[in-house]
Amino acid sequence: GAVVSQHPSRVICKSGTSVKIECRSLDFQATTMFWYRQFPKQSLMLMATSNEGSKATYEQGVEKDKFLINHASLTLSTLTVTSAHPEDSSFYICSARRQGNNEQFFGPGTRLTVL
Amino acid sequence: EDQVTQSPEALRLQEGESSSLNCSYTVSGLRGLFWYRQDPGKGPEFLFTLYSAGEEKEKERLKATLTKKESFLHITAPKPEDSATYLCAVTGNQFYFGTGTSLTVIP
Numbered sequence: 180g181a182v183v184s185q186h187p188s189r190v191i192c193k194s195g196t197s198v199k200i201e202c203r204s205l206d207f208q209a210t211t212m213f214w215y216r217q218f219p220k221q222s223l224m225l226m227a228t229s230n231e232g233s234k235a236t237y238e239q240g241v242e243k244d245k246f247l248i249n250h251a252s253l254t255l256s257t258l259t260v261t262s263a264h265p266e267d268s269s270f271y272i273c274s275a276r277r278q279g280n281n282e283q284f285f286g287p288g289t290r291l292t293v294l
Numbered sequence: 295e296d297q298v299t300q301s302p303e304a305l306r307l308q309e310g311e312s313s314s315l316n317c318s319y320t321v322s323g324l325r326g327l328f329w330y331r332q333d334p335g336k337g338p339e340f341l342f343t344l345y346s347a348g349e350e351k352e353k354e355r356l357k358a359t360l361t362k363k364e365s366f367l368h369i370t371a372p373k374p375e376d377s378a379t380y381l382c383a384v385t386g387n388q389f390y391f392g393t394g395t396s397l398t399v400i401p
Contacts, residue, residue, distance in 0.1 A: 181340070213389070222381065222393040223338070272337045281326040281385050285337035 182206050183275050185286035192263055193294055200258045200289045202273030208253035209275030213283060214246070217270045229256055263293040296321040300382050300392035307372055307399050315367040315395045317382030327365050329358050330381040332394070338381055341367075372399045 182205040192198050202212060211230050215223040227243075229235040229250035237243045245267075247259040256275075260267055270290050274283040299318045307313055319327065326345055330338035342351040344360040351358045355376065357368040367380055377399045382392040 183337075185337070222391045225389065225391075270335075274337075282328065282340060282343050283383075283389065284340055285330070288335070288337040290335070 181277075181282075181284040183209075183273065183284050183286040185271075185273055185289050187289060188287060189290045189292075191292045191294065194264050195262055198260045198263055198291060200260075200271055200273075200291075202256045202258070202275070202286050204254045204275040204284075207275070207277050209256075210253065210278040211276045212250055212256040213274045213276070214248060214256075214258050215272045215274070217272060217288075223272060226258075260291065263291070265293045267291065268293045296384075296386050296388070296390055298382060298384055298390045298392040300380075300395050302395060303393070304396045305398070307369075307397070309373055309399055309401050310371045312368070312370045312372070314369070315380055315382075315397070316364060317367070317392055318364040319382075319384045319390075320363075321384050321386035321390065323386050325385045327360055328383045328385070329356075329365070329367055330383065332379045332381055334379075341380075369397070372397075374399045374401050 184203045186201045214226045217223050226241045227235045227237045229248050231250050231253050235248035250256040272288040274285045276283050297320050301316045329341040332338045342358040347362045349360050355370050359366045379394040379396045381394045
């Protein structure tokens with residue numbers, strides 16, 4: 180149990196385009212989902228926390244208009260990187276947490292490369 | 295200020311050479327300490343959750359322990375396939391990750 184998937188696993192896009200990344204909890208209902216980014220040889224940096232049916236809470240320094248998060252159901256959250264630029268190239272990882280549980284289960288990550 | 299520190303940053307072991315990884319934390323109202331394994335280019339894989347001092351969890355060659363200030367991940371007789379980055383995270387008011395220990399096990 181506790182499987183989280185992400186799609187796509189890799190995406191390459193041109194500067195100025197928008198990219199959507201999906202995060203799904205496959206065998207449980209995730210009341211809370213988290214989005215992280217990770218630069219090479221660094222740890223995970225929390226970008227935002229989203230609760231199903233409500234607006235996401237963004238960490239300091241993360242532009243909410245650039246990184247749009249939607250958590251429309253208990254099994255799906257999406258992150259849209261709008262008007263992507265090369266500095267947005269990174270490894271984006273989502274995680275999901277069950278209600279009443281502290282453990283986070285992570286997706287396999289999405290490698291975004293902006294040319 | 296809540297903080298998580300892992301040491302060493304990198305560790306090279308010979309196959310079969312047991313060792314321990316450290317995770318030191320200062321957090322208000324600890325609600326859980328978590329160990330994850332991360333392979334290159336992949337998301338973290340959940341290993342253990344520890345909730346209170348004195349608690350221990352084991353899985354194959356790995357054993358995690360917890361005190362009021364730190365946690366250890368003991369690796370007994372490691373194999374090359376144990377090579378990965380091991381991440382520690384704690385939950386207080388927020389979820390904090392350490393920077394990880396990169397483990398390399400040499401055949």
